[in-house]
Amino acid sequence: MGRRGGQKAAQRWETDPEGDYAQRQRATMKKTHRRKKMQGQTTRARVQLFIGEAFADTGKIPTRREIMRETGLSEATVKRHVRSLREDGLMPD
Template identity: 40%
Template sequence: MGRKGGQKAAQRWKTDGDGEYAQTARQNLQSANSRRAAKGRVSKRDIANYFESTFIDTGTWPSSAEAMKEFNVSRPTVSRALKEAGITLPRGRRASQK
């Protein structure tokens, strides 16, 4: 622990947990986490709005794969967004379009 990084870490460990450094670090983390959470909520609403607006415009539901490609997210993320919005997609395969 002779290097500067180790010395700074050891210095922080010795300081009070409710000290100025710790409070500043908590405030920074709290603001970053609240922004990250807000971004996640907006993304969920955007995905749900995509499904609803596509259904309104075309009369058919888009697939999860289309939403994954549109928003560059994973299938579980799409599923969580739909579940939270209360949207249930039709089950099974689509009828072939000829």
């Protein structure tokens, strides 16, 4: 798009924030955010399912590396989901 394209887009937002262009962009962003939110929820569910199954089989919570290997997720993603599961009380003790 280049520098001028970005400047023109910014100018359209400023001059007519409720115009056709701005509304189309908001609709696109809303759709994208909804899809990303669902992806995060399903990823968290995959992590929770693996932890639950591993705990039921072995009686121990799997390590981060085991979760990463099984789910194919990055360390940061696994960390974030494990933390959120702990905070919500959904991790076995």
